[in-house]
Amino acid sequence: MRKLKIIEHISLDGVIQMTSGPEGDFPYGDWTAPYRSPAGLKIVNEMYGKTCDVLFGRRTYDLLASFWPKAPKSPMADRLNAATKYVVTHRPESLEWGPFEAIGSDLVDNVRRIKARNGPDLVVTGSSTLTSELLDHGLADEVVLLVNPIVLGKGKRFFEGGSLPRGFALGSTRALPSGILVNVYKLIPTLAEEAVSRAKLEREFEIAREVQERLFPQTFPNVAGVEMAAHCRPAQAVGGDYYDLIDIRDGSLAEAGHAHGENISSASGTTAHGCDRLGIAIGDISGKGMSAALLMASLHASLRGQVLSGAGDLGTKMANVNRLLYDASDSDRYATFFYAELDCASRTLHYVNGGHNPPAVLRKEDGAWRVFRLGDGGPVIGLLAGAVYKEQMLHLLPGDILLAFTDGISEAMNASEDEWGEGRMIAEAQAHADLNAEELLQRLFRAADAFAAGAPQHDDMTIVVLRL
Numbered sequence: 001m002r003k004l005k006i007i008e009h010i011s012l013d014g015v016i017q018m019t020s021g022p023e024g025d026f027p028y029g030d031w032t033a034p035y036r037s038p039a040g041l042k043i044v045n046e047m048y049g050k051t052c053d054v055l056f057g058r059r060t061y062d063l064l065a066s067f068w069p070k071a072p073k074s075p076m077a078d079r080l081n082a083a084t085k086y087v088v089t090h091r092p093e094s095l096e097w098g099p100f101e102a103i104g105s106d107l108v109d110n111v112r113r114i115k116a117r118n119g120p121d122l123v124v125t126g127s128s129t130l131t132s133e134l135l136d137h138g139l140a141d142e143v144v145l146l147v148n149p150i151v152l153g154k155g156k157r158f159f160e161g162g163s164l165p166r167g168f169a170l171g172s173t174r175a176l177p178s179g180i181l182v183n184v185y186k187l188i189p190t191l192a193e194e195a196v197s198r199a200k201l202e203r204e205f206e207i208a209r210e211v212q213e214r215l216f217p218q219t220f221p222n223v224a225g226v227e228m229a230a231h232c233r234p235a236q237a238v239g240g241d242y243y244d245l246i247d248i249r250d251g252s253l254a255e256a257g258h259a260h261g262e263n264i265s266s267a268s269g270t271t272a273h274g275c276d277r278l279g280i281a282i283g284d285i286s287g288k289g290m291s292a293a294l295l296m297a298s299l300h301a302s303l304r305g306q307v308l309s310g311a312g313d314l315g316t317k318m319a320n321v322n323r324l325l326y327d328a329s330d331s332d333r334y335a336t337f338f339y340a341e342l343d344c345a346s347r348t349l350h351y352v353n354g355g356h357n358p359p360a361v362l363r364k365e366d367g368a369w370r371v372f373r374l375g376d377g378g379p380v381i382g383l384l385a386g387a388v389y390k391e392q393m394l395h396l397l398p399g400d401i402l403l404a405f406t407d408g409i410s411e412a413m414n415a416s417e418d419e420w421g422e423g424r425m426i427a428e429a430q431a432h433a434d435l436n437a438e439e440l441l442q443r444l445f446r447a448a449d450a451f452a453a454g455a456p457q458h459d460d461m462t463i464v465v466l467r468l
Helices: 038-048 058-065 075-082 107-116 128-136 189-215 289-309 314-328 421-431 437-452
Strands: 004-011 053-057 085-088 100-103 122-124 142-148 168-175 181-187 227-233 241-249 265-268 277-285 335-343 348-354 360-365 368-373 392-395 401-405 461-467
Touching (some): 004 128, 038 142, 053 058, 085 107, 107 189, 122 128, 227 437, 241 335, 277 289, 289 335, 314 335, 360 421, 401 421, 437 461
Parallel strands (some): 004 122
Antiparallel strands (some): 142 181, 168 181, 227 265
């Protein structure tokens, strides 16, 4: 496997600043220039090796590409101009300093694949954000810091907190005549194994996320006169929110009528296909992360099994799902859950709410909004083995909007811990009721994010929108 080496100049106070001179003639005139020496250049040449490939962030690539192709001939210029440049960028069409290979957003997997290929070692320089990502995922094998005898006082710190992350130990150090200290840090073997284990765990979480995404409907039913859209955005790699849109015909599941899609999906029904009922589900598992995701998968299987069996009214189906979830989980685990079936011919909505945030049906009558909250049915599911649930009913009219959601969206918080709130969410939906289902869904997510103003997402966020 190819090794990945990070080489960087920093100041005594840990600041990295790569600045070009007055004429843009990188690298002359930058802050490290006074400390360069022939001895230092020799050491840097040795660090790069006789041959190497390089990994750059886009800004670093652009800066170096402005100098090295036209630099005076030297071993370093020859080495860099001949090296394959792996560039993290979304604009590969504008890369000119080659040979190069563009790397997209899936940085970690791409770097792992590059390291697994045959070829010279990889060198990373000048990209502090990229460096942090590589270290966080255990992808770097060696870090060489050239510590310049100057305090800059301000600028971007190469490492948050001023030191290398756990896992690296100082392997060697030497002082150059110009005052630069060359510190070489190597990954400790035992901690290298820990880094590999962490990377493996992250990959397992990624696989779990992919599996969970497959549990969400990949295609939506095509119901005449009904637009639908839904999206779940987990707070972590995997989450505990659940939604489903199910085509039910004669008591059984049917194949959906649209091409494969992503987990942001919408369908605008224009042609009837003999739909009997449309199943609409949304739930929120207590907790977050892997344990919530596993229970979410159990809820998905339990509901689909009950729909497939076609036994009883919705109250009976919910009671059966409750019992199945109760048997499959610990005593302190439960889910809030709403399930409805829309009669495709009469537009009658039969529903039961198991302790979930009441979905809202928005209806405009004589220029004013009327809001129906679908909050009745029974307790949360999975907590009480013998809980009883009662089916409710509401007739929907053309123009109605059904908005189902989890509390992660309505309780989106800003830095002051103020909540967006269901009132603001419903008002936002009313203000943009002329949008189609998918556009309205996207609008609600953007409004919640705007309210949070960059504050971290603290809970899974899910919305289901039906527009008649």
